[in-house]
Amino acid sequence: AQKITQTQPGMFVQEKEAVTLDCTYDTSDQSYGLFWYKQPSSGEMIFLIYQGSYDEQNATEGRYSLNFQKARKSANLVISASQLGDSAMYFCAMREGRNFNKFYFGSGTKLNVKP
Amino acid sequence: GAVVSQHPSWVICKSGTSVKIECRSLDFQATTMFWYRQFPKQSLMLMATSNEGSKATYEQGVEKDKFLINHASLTLSTLTVTSAHPEDSSFYICSYAGAASRSEQFFGPGTRLTVL
Numbered sequence: 001a002q003k004i005t006q007t008q009p010g011m012f013v014q015e016k017e018a019v020t021l022d023c024t025y026d027t028s029d030q031s032y033g034l035f036w037y038k039q040p041s042s043g044e045m046i047f048l049i050y051q052g053s054y055d056e057q058n059a060t061e062g063r064y065s066l067n068f069q070k071a072r073k074s075a076n077l078v079i080s081a082s083q084l085g086d087s088a089m090y091f092c093a094m095r096e097g098r099n100f101n102k103f104y105f106g107s108g109t110k111l112n113v114k115p
Numbered sequence: 116g117a118v119v120s121q122h123p124s125w126v127i128c129k130s131g132t133s134v135k136i137e138c139r140s141l142d143f144q145a146t147t148m149f150w151y152r153q154f155p156k157q158s159l160m161l162m163a164t165s166n167e168g169s170k171a172t173y174e175q176g177v178e179k180d181k182f183l184i185n186h187a188s189l190t191l192s193t194l195t196v197t198s199a200h201p202e203d204s205s206f207y208i209c210s211y212a213g214a215a216s217r218s219e220q221f222f223g224p225g226t227r228l229t230v231l
Contacts, residue, residue, distance in 0.1 A: 045208065045220070
Protein backbone atom coordinates (compact mmCIF):
# COMPACT_ATOMS: atom_id res chain seq x y z
CA ALA A 1 0.00 0.00 0.00
CA GLN A 2 1.14 3.50 -0.72
CA LYS A 3 2.24 5.46 2.27
CA ILE A 4 1.13 8.81 0.91
CA THR A 5 -1.65 9.24 -1.63
CA GLN A 6 -2.38 12.42 -3.50
CA THR A 7 -5.28 11.81 -5.82
CA GLN A 8 -5.23 15.13 -7.68
CA PRO A 9 -2.52 15.20 -10.35
CA GLY A 10 -3.55 18.72 -11.34
CA MET A 11 -5.73 21.47 -9.96
CA PHE A 12 -6.86 24.85 -11.20
CA VAL A 13 -7.93 27.70 -8.96
CA GLN A 14 -8.90 31.27 -9.62
CA GLU A 15 -6.65 33.92 -8.15
CA LYS A 16 -7.79 35.05 -4.69
CA GLU A 17 -9.88 31.94 -4.13
CA ALA A 18 -9.13 29.14 -1.69
CA VAL A 19 -8.09 25.66 -2.79
CA THR A 20 -7.74 22.34 -1.00
CA LEU A 21 -5.11 19.79 -1.96
CA ASP A 22 -5.88 16.29 -0.79
CA CYS A 23 -3.54 13.92 1.00
CA THR A 24 -4.15 10.62 2.73
CA TYR A 25 -1.55 8.56 4.50
CA ASP A 26 -1.03 5.08 5.76
CA THR A 27 0.87 4.23 8.92
CA SER A 28 0.60 1.98 11.92
CA ASP A 29 2.88 4.20 14.00
CA GLN A 30 1.39 6.28 16.78
CA SER A 31 3.93 9.03 16.42
CA TYR A 32 4.56 10.55 13.02
CA GLY A 33 4.84 13.88 11.30
CA LEU A 34 3.07 15.19 8.23
CA PHE A 35 4.51 17.86 5.97
CA TRP A 36 3.64 19.81 2.89
CA TYR A 37 6.25 21.07 0.46
CA LYS A 38 6.02 23.33 -2.54
CA GLN A 39 8.22 22.81 -5.57
CA PRO A 40 8.18 25.63 -8.15
CA SER A 41 9.56 25.13 -11.62
CA SER A 42 13.04 26.02 -10.36
CA GLY A 43 13.09 22.67 -8.58
CA GLU A 44 13.78 23.79 -5.03
CA MET A 45 11.73 22.17 -2.29
CA ILE A 46 10.11 24.69 0.00
CA PHE A 47 8.72 23.65 3.37
CA LEU A 48 5.22 24.97 3.97
CA ILE A 49 3.63 23.43 7.03
CA TYR A 50 3.92 20.64 9.58
CA GLN A 51 1.37 18.63 11.57
CA GLY A 52 2.33 16.24 14.33
CA SER A 53 0.29 13.15 14.98
CA TYR A 54 -0.37 14.24 18.54
CA ASP A 55 -1.23 17.82 17.68
CA GLU A 56 -4.88 18.47 18.46
CA GLN A 57 -5.08 21.76 16.63
CA ASN A 58 -4.83 22.04 12.89
CA ALA A 59 -1.57 23.66 11.86
CA THR A 60 -1.63 27.08 10.25
CA GLU A 61 1.14 29.09 8.62
CA GLY A 62 -0.01 32.31 7.06
CA ARG A 63 -2.22 31.47 4.09
CA TYR A 64 -1.57 27.76 4.57
CA SER A 65 -3.56 25.55 6.88
CA LEU A 66 -3.62 21.82 7.28
CA ASN A 67 -6.94 20.06 7.72
CA PHE A 68 -5.87 17.12 9.87
CA GLN A 69 -8.39 14.32 10.27
CA LYS A 70 -6.55 11.62 12.14
CA ALA A 71 -9.27 9.00 12.13
CA ARG A 72 -9.55 9.29 8.37
CA LYS A 73 -5.78 9.56 7.99
CA SER A 74 -6.03 12.64 5.90
CA ALA A 75 -3.94 15.78 5.93
CA ASN A 76 -5.29 18.15 3.34
CA LEU A 77 -3.57 21.44 2.59
CA VAL A 78 -5.75 24.51 2.30
CA ILE A 79 -4.35 27.57 0.57
CA SER A 80 -6.43 30.67 1.11
CA ALA A 81 -6.48 33.69 -1.17
CA SER A 82 -4.47 32.01 -3.93
CA GLN A 83 -1.80 34.03 -5.66
CA LEU A 84 -0.20 33.58 -9.05
CA GLY A 85 3.04 32.68 -7.30
CA ASP A 86 1.34 29.68 -5.74
CA SER A 87 1.43 27.87 -9.08
CA ALA A 88 3.74 24.94 -8.43
CA MET A 89 3.89 21.27 -7.54
CA TYR A 90 2.82 20.43 -4.03
CA PHE A 91 3.97 17.34 -2.20
CA CYS A 92 2.55 15.80 0.92
CA ALA A 93 5.07 13.89 3.01
CA MET A 94 5.21 11.81 6.15
CA ARG A 95 7.97 11.09 8.60
CA GLU A 96 7.73 7.95 10.68
CA GLY A 97 9.66 4.98 11.87
CA ARG A 98 12.15 4.30 14.58
CA ASN A 99 14.13 7.49 15.11
CA PHE A 100 11.79 9.03 12.54
CA ASN A 101 14.26 8.13 9.85
CA LYS A 102 11.74 7.25 7.17
CA PHE A 103 10.34 9.89 4.85
CA TYR A 104 7.66 9.24 2.28
CA PHE A 105 6.40 11.59 -0.41
CA GLY A 106 3.17 11.58 -2.35
CA SER A 107 3.05 11.79 -6.12
CA GLY A 108 2.31 15.49 -6.00
CA THR A 109 -0.38 17.88 -7.19
CA LYS A 110 0.29 20.47 -9.86
CA LEU A 111 -1.55 23.64 -8.91
CA ASN A 112 -2.25 26.28 -11.50
CA VAL A 113 -3.55 29.63 -10.34
CA LYS A 114 -5.48 31.49 -13.01
CA PRO A 115 -5.51 35.30 -13.14
CA GLY B 116 16.34 26.94 8.85
CA ALA B 117 19.37 24.90 7.91
CA VAL B 118 21.13 25.73 4.66
CA VAL B 119 22.10 22.98 2.25
CA SER B 120 24.04 23.59 -0.93
CA GLN B 121 24.60 21.38 -3.93
CA HIS B 122 27.18 21.54 -6.64
CA PRO B 123 26.95 21.56 -9.56
CA SER B 124 23.44 22.84 -10.15
CA TRP B 125 23.43 21.24 -13.55
CA VAL B 126 25.77 19.00 -15.50
CA ILE B 127 25.87 17.51 -18.97
CA CYS B 128 28.10 14.54 -19.56
CA LYS B 129 28.79 11.87 -22.12
CA SER B 130 27.55 8.34 -21.70
CA GLY B 131 30.07 6.20 -19.86
CA THR B 132 31.59 8.96 -17.79
CA SER B 133 31.21 9.46 -14.05
CA VAL B 134 29.72 12.48 -12.39
CA LYS B 135 30.16 13.61 -8.80
CA ILE B 136 27.54 15.71 -7.02
CA GLU B 137 28.40 17.43 -3.78
CA CYS B 138 26.00 18.21 -0.99
CA ARG B 139 27.16 20.51 1.78
CA SER B 140 25.54 21.59 5.00
CA LEU B 141 26.58 25.20 5.47
CA ASP B 142 25.55 26.03 8.98
CA PHE B 143 25.20 22.75 10.82
CA GLN B 144 26.74 19.33 11.18
CA ALA B 145 24.78 16.59 9.50
CA THR B 146 25.33 13.04 10.60
CA THR B 147 22.66 11.92 8.17
CA MET B 148 21.87 13.18 4.70
CA PHE B 149 19.33 11.84 2.22
CA TRP B 150 19.69 11.52 -1.53
CA TYR B 151 16.66 11.66 -3.76
CA ARG B 152 16.06 11.29 -7.45
CA GLN B 153 13.21 12.97 -9.27
CA PHE B 154 12.07 12.33 -12.82
CA PRO B 155 10.11 15.04 -14.63
CA LYS B 156 6.64 15.54 -13.24
CA GLN B 157 7.14 12.77 -10.72
CA SER B 158 7.68 12.61 -7.01
CA LEU B 159 10.93 12.34 -5.11
CA MET B 160 12.30 8.86 -4.84
CA LEU B 161 14.62 8.18 -1.92
CA MET B 162 17.79 6.57 -3.20
CA ALA B 163 19.85 6.25 -0.08
CA THR B 164 20.55 7.54 3.38
CA SER B 165 24.07 8.80 3.83
CA ASN B 166 25.63 8.29 7.24
CA GLU B 167 28.77 10.13 8.28
CA GLY B 168 31.65 7.77 8.80
CA SER B 169 29.82 4.66 7.69
CA LYS B 170 28.33 3.04 4.64
CA ALA B 171 25.22 4.48 3.09
CA THR B 172 21.93 2.66 3.35
CA TYR B 173 20.44 2.13 -0.09
CA GLU B 174 16.77 1.72 -0.89
CA GLN B 175 15.61 -1.40 -2.62
CA GLY B 176 16.29 -1.34 -6.33
CA VAL B 177 19.06 1.27 -6.16
CA GLU B 178 22.41 -0.03 -7.40
CA LYS B 179 25.02 0.81 -4.79
CA ASP B 180 27.85 0.21 -7.23
CA LYS B 181 26.38 2.67 -9.68
CA PHE B 182 25.44 5.37 -7.22
CA LEU B 183 28.38 5.73 -4.89
CA ILE B 184 27.75 7.75 -1.77
CA ASN B 185 30.48 9.05 0.46
CA HIS B 186 29.82 10.95 3.66
CA ALA B 187 33.34 11.60 4.80
CA SER B 188 32.66 14.60 7.00
CA LEU B 189 29.82 16.14 8.94
CA THR B 190 29.38 18.84 6.31
CA LEU B 191 29.87 17.01 3.04
CA SER B 192 28.16 14.10 1.33
CA THR B 193 28.84 13.17 -2.28
CA LEU B 194 26.93 11.13 -4.81
CA THR B 195 28.89 9.76 -7.74
CA VAL B 196 27.00 8.40 -10.71
CA THR B 197 29.40 5.94 -12.26
CA SER B 198 29.39 5.03 -15.93
CA ALA B 199 26.40 7.26 -16.50
CA HIS B 200 23.85 6.40 -19.18
CA PRO B 201 21.01 8.45 -20.64
CA GLU B 202 18.51 6.73 -18.35
CA ASP B 203 20.41 8.22 -15.39
CA SER B 204 19.40 11.68 -16.53
CA SER B 205 17.36 13.09 -13.70
CA PHE B 206 17.12 15.71 -10.98
CA TYR B 207 19.11 14.72 -7.91
CA ILE B 208 18.35 16.34 -4.56
CA CYS B 209 20.02 15.96 -1.21
CA SER B 210 18.49 16.84 2.12
CA TYR B 211 19.09 16.95 5.82
CA ALA B 212 16.61 16.42 8.59
CA GLY B 213 16.98 16.97 12.27
CA ALA B 214 16.35 14.11 14.63
CA ALA B 215 13.05 15.36 16.01
CA SER B 216 9.88 14.08 14.41
CA ARG B 217 8.71 17.60 13.77
CA SER B 218 11.90 18.58 12.04
CA GLU B 219 11.29 19.16 8.39
CA GLN B 220 13.79 18.24 5.73
CA PHE B 221 16.05 20.96 4.47
CA PHE B 222 16.68 20.39 0.81
CA GLY B 223 19.53 21.35 -1.40
CA PRO B 224 18.64 23.22 -4.59
CA GLY B 225 19.12 20.07 -6.66
CA THR B 226 21.38 19.00 -9.51
CA ARG B 227 20.04 18.40 -12.96
CA LEU B 228 22.02 15.69 -14.71
CA THR B 229 21.77 15.15 -18.44
CA VAL B 230 23.64 12.23 -19.95
CA LEU B 231 24.10 12.38 -23.70
